[in-house]
Amino acid sequence: MQLRALLTLLLVPVLLAFAETRSSAEVTVGLDRSTVEITAFYNGTTVKASGMVPAGTEAVVVVSGKPETLHLKRKGKVANLLWMNVGDLSFHDAPRVYTIYTSEGARDAAENPELECSFPALERRVKIEPPGKDEHFFFGEFLKLKKHDKVFASVPGAVSLEAGEDGNRSFETTLQIPPRMGQDDYTVTAFAVDGNRVVDRAEAKLQVRQAGFPASLSKLAFGQALLYGVLSVLVAVAAGFIMGAIFGGKGGAH
């Protein structure tokens, strides 16, 4: 009993000291708004992210979407001549969105396999089916596809750092929200990076949601699909008739 009490007495200051260093070296991240609304004339937007990282570390900010399973077609050469779809590929646990913003001192962070926030680390988390020796190649093609849609990206040097209080550094960056980044919940994670090591991290939530006209239309399309289909047809037919009447009237009898 006495021994245990002694140990506790000895340990408490150690733990307290640890907690203190933690709190003084905490990573924080905040967004200038937590919700982005998609309205009729929406064409993507930007969100400002800012926060603190401990002294001596660099900041990496990652916007990531929910992991999903993606079914894709594999293209290959048939008869050594023609390029076409030759099979199916499934990507499991692939985030919908993955954009990496780094500070100047961590320009290579997006490609550094040691860092969990990088694309190579993401490659280890994504499972490709059917598995095979070409997995690395197909993940590369997957990255190309996603980067083409602007939902995957790396922006080295986009995070600005400044010396803040207690020797900590404050960071700030502008996150690009492309129109392809649809209605969903996203996570913005700030990583404090020291060389090949993530020291600490913090998260903020970002919600993108449809509002107004796009929201009502989506609701109708998914909730009352038959009505939506019939209405679409009726509007098209009406447009055809109206144009017919306008042109028919102007052109006179043929």
Next chain:
Amino acid sequence: MWQMYLPIAGNSVNILVILGLGGFVGLLSGIFGVGGGFLMTPLLIMFGIPATVAAASDSNQIVGASTSGTLAHWRLGNVDVKMGVLLLVGGILGGTVGVQIIKVLRALGNADFLISITYVLMLGGVGSYMFMESLQAMRKAKKPAAAQTAPRKESRYGAALKKIPFQTRFDKSGVEMSMLIPLLLGVLVGILAAIMGVGGGFIMVPVMVYLLRMPMHVVVGTSLFQILFTCVNVTIMQSVSNHTVDFVLAVLLLLGSTVGAQVGTKIGKKLHGDQLKILLASLVLLVCVKMLADLLMQPAILIAMKGGH
């Protein structure tokens, strides 16, 4: 500015680009009586619309363009309703069969290879034949200035057609034949269209010109009439089963295409049947070359979303 968000496609587009695209494709359907999906779908994909949404919204747009075009052709007396209905009924039957065939083909594997090859060969064959035939006809027409349409001599094909039961007269087309012929040809086109994943205007037009021997202007009007109903069906089916019709996209497209179809009809009216045929043949050959190029060149990215051709 000038950007509009497409809630189903999940992307935004430039309004002016889409209006222009609709106008151009509408023009083609007014002139040639084709839906234009073969052109529109790849262009929409290029502008960042998912393939499945592009195809479905395009069929919604074609409903507008073909209503507009059919109406314009109706005024000119270019729509053979009897023929159109028979082809349509056949087309729907054929489409149903075609969907089953494609399922079997997919199960056997290599379906995409077969489809692409059929597509290229078909377009190449039909395009070349039409081109040569109308070129010859135009040359002939130049020599005897009076004779515009040389009387067709009674071939063995024509004689055989006369023997089939249910003979009837198609007034607008000025032909007499069994009701079974357009019905069966409709089935055939429906099967091909379903397998290739296209509207079928491209196959239907040559079929009407060469196998049903209808005058070119009536072919265009009747084809549009038929396409209208096919696309109404596709739009509703896609909305219900796949939720891939983007109404905003369709409206933007049809604002352009309904105007285009009216202008196209006026242009078409000024052209002779053979001139129309040769232009359509060139268009068909162009699409054929483009498809062949796609097949021969290595794609930039070796994986793709499902739903494209």
